[in-house]
Amino acid sequence: MVAESFIEALVQNWPVVLALALASYLIKNRFNRGLNKYPGPFLASITDWWRFWVVYKRRPEVEHIKLHAKHGDVVRLGPNSLSFSNPQTLKAIYGLNKGFTKSEFYPVQQSVANGHRLPSLFSTTSEAFHAQLRRCVNSAFSMSTLVQYEPFVDSTTDLFLSQTEKLYVETGKSCDFSRWLQFYAFDVIGEMTYSKRHGFVEENEDIEGIVKYLGKIFDYAAPIGQIPFLDRLLLKNPLYLLAAQYGLIDATFPVARFAKQRMAERYPADADKSASVLPSTEPKGKPTQPDLLSKFMQAKEARPDFMNDTLVTTMAVSMAFAGSETTAISLSAVFYFLLKNPVCLSALLDELDAKAKQAFFSNKETGVVTWAESQELPYLDACIKESFRLHPAPGLHLERIVPEKGAEIGGEWVKGGTIVGCSAWVIHRRPEVFGDDVEDFRPERWLVGGGKAGDGAMDSSKVVDKEAEEKRIKEMGACLLHFGMGSRTCIGKNISLLEVYKLVPTFLRRFEVQLEDPSKEWTVHNAWPKAPTEARLPHKEQGTTSI
């Protein structure tokens, strides 16, 4: 009787009840885990929709930098989320064996094939699964294995150079260079993984809409990842996935489809040959030299108890997911900053010319610089590091969950279950590490004696404390979050460095590149990997320089 009248009262006063329930929910959020002591936007403290909106607007890094400038080293970004900006907190959050795990932001980025999620090295939140998988495939990415992949990079680079010549130099047409670099990066990773390019550079088009599709996925994952349960209502909706499992709809990501086609070609026993619709650059069957797919297959043979076909496919798929857009963005950034800073570009060209005069470069035919040669170019190294610093490809926080027992981070005791993280965009702008001119592109900061651009930083007559300088540079390097840190650090770092360190000098030796409108800034679109959109950067090639 009492219960009945209570329910009746609730129903009659439902607007008040609803308002009370919402208010209690917001108050609970506000005081969640005692995080109310940390500064930050009030809205952020009561709802994750604040950070959803900030990311959705595509320039969250600007907001994050502003917030830390205003509030200091710790900022509350959500009811359960803290951002740290002191570089000393990096080890506490990302250090090995600290017990932190990836947040639910990551599974939002999982690929789907035939309605099944494909947890990958990148997206898994299980440290145990991650450790096993990483052990299985680690050797495929080691520095010593790198030399085996160089011919793949060379082959795509040769094509990229000749296509640039044909499509842009000979015609005088403008080049949307960021897009062109995307095509390059996708083809390199395709060739390295399957001994077969996707065909972007050959065709000068987005084959099967893969680039567009990945862009859409990142655009989706960045804001949805701020409120991960939304993913279960949208792309990973169980009903949608079930329908895909029964073949009622096709929920397979195009990159996963491409991977399956390549696997089928490589292992014709299970092949559905009609599935191959893409232009082939290599004969079918086994590759003449080991590619990533063959390494993943070797891992399966070595650890059949753990590695299965699904994991092999997942690894192959995640190469395109994790390794193409990020590398393309990083390449774009290097070219953009060099073109925006002609003094630096000229210093780099001088370095290349001086080496060329000593007959240093071995490839006289196409001028492709070898990895070993690229490592003897200190100013190139400084320019690349400075671009990584100023425009890190990861545009959002690398989120981690504090272990259950809690943890001390930068002198603060943070309760277990709290989402914490650092943004490379914030960390890379800490003046006490990188200098007062953090907003400037100044490669010299990475050189012993690092003076102002063009003022003789590389002047050997300048008296410098070499040891102190080396220490300063080492400290800066230790704070670069471009490739992440700790056990979840980028496994493909060496591969992307191989591409960047080879392509930049090779391209600059071959082409004279200009911005279409040097007075214009590029427009940045931060969708997690952070890409420029209006990417008409390096522009009109004016013939070739001597090789």
Ligand code: HEM
């Ligand atoms: C300049 C290019 C690249 C950048 C800036 C970059 C950046 C990153 C970052 C920041 C992480 C860590 C994410 C986190 O902790 O939340 C990561 C992880 C990863 N990256 Fe890269 N990456 C690049 C190139 C590549 C390439 C070429 C590949 C593959 C060939 C690759 C494959 C991966 C994988 C598989 C992971 C997950 C590693 C793990 O959790 O064990 N990346 N990358």
